[in-house]
Amino acid sequence: MLTLHTAPLLRLTPGGEPVPDHAVVVGADRIEAVGPLAELNGAYAGVRVRRWPGTLGPGLLSDGPLPAAPTPRERVYALLRRGVTAVLAEHLADPALRAAVDRSDLLVLPAAVPPTLLQGGRADLAVLDADGACLVTVVAGRIAHRRA
Known part of the structure; x- marks a missing residue:
């Protein structure tokens, strides 16, 4: 639609x-x-x-570490509340955080664009x-x- x-x-x-x-x-x-x-x-x-x-x-690009929060899901939602739709791969070393980002469909970029x-x-x-x-x-x- x-x-x-x-x-x-x-x-x-x-x-x-x-x-x-x-x-x-x-x-x-x-x-x-x-x-x-x-x-x-x-x-x-x-x-x-x-x-x-x-x-x-x-949507905005987050080019720094994701905001602190108790869970990976909450860290991702903190980005969404700011209008962020893309993050840099270098800030996703934690597998649980990377999984939360992938579930949310945020775009993961190798470099800032x-x-x-x-x-x-x-x-x-x-x-x-x-x-x-x-x-x-x-x-x-x-x-x-x-x-x-």
Whole structure:
């Protein structure tokens, strides 16, 4: 099922200039399209629409050790609450932590690569409020965290 994710602002990269009235269409675990909301609404009529407050952009990369928590699962969830969708392999030496990361579908990278929203790319998204707090994290096309 296709889903159109939209917010008042969209960033193609974490530090990129936000643009208004844009959206991302997600199918399974891939980005089908990125562009102006009006164009995507017309091209993908009838798809499920998720309207988020804040700024929609690519999921974030954690390039340091995972946050401390009592269990590997809680360490991973701490990342999801921040909008993180990718981690560096060098920080996953503990097999239990690596298993928790794999179960969550976080992307494990051998080196830091700036996240970007691209057609055909993996559907890793984050919605941040004006203060930078994460409202929603989408990992490989599914909502993995939503702030209540």
